[in-house]
Amino acid sequence: MHVTGLDHLVLTVENVERAVDFYTSILGGTAETFAGGRRAVSFGDQKINFHPAADVYTPHATRPGSGSGDFCLLVDDSVDAIRRTLRESDVDIVHGPVEKIGARGRMESVYVRDPDGNLVELARYHATK
Template sequence: MHTLRIDHLVLTVASIPATCEFYSRVLGMEVVTFGEGRTALSFGNQKINLHQVGREFEPKANRPTAGSADLCLIVDPGNGDIMAHLAAHQIAVEAGPVVRTGAIGPIRSVYVRDPDHNLIELSEYIR
């Protein structure tokens, strides 16, 4: 077997509406409904499925917990930079910008927290 890519991942969240608002407003993800009324955040060829704490879809993680994720997202800040974008959306920066190592090379990263306090690393590859 050969793994090709990540298709989706699941975040367990305290509030699906608050999570959707943050990820759509700040990160430009599209809120989509699928299946029998389930909610996901779509971007590129990937998505993040959302599970409400206490109402997780089966099968689920062994110990689903809101706020336990640490994700790195490659972003395109558009005409500005990541710091200016976050400031414009009044998002506190946890750390950064700092240089890290991404899957295919060096990245410049800024760390923020989502509504559940998941650590979200917003990165761009250094060219």
């Protein structure tokens, strides 16, 4: 077997519409509704599916719970622009900007928490020469 990429991830959240609003209005994703009214937000070829904590869908993780996510989203804006957008949206930066090494090399990151407390890293890769 050879894994070729990541299609989606699932976040268990206390309020699905609040999560959809955060990931669309602040982070620029596109809201989706699919099978049985389930909600997701897409970012290009990847998406985040949201499961309500009070009624987790099957199948699900062994211990689903809100606020346990920790993941990185890639952005094409400068870190200054990211910081400005977050400030204008009243979203606190909990760490950064900081240099990190991602799957493809060096990047600059800032960390925020979504409404459920998940740690969201927003990163931009350095230009390669």
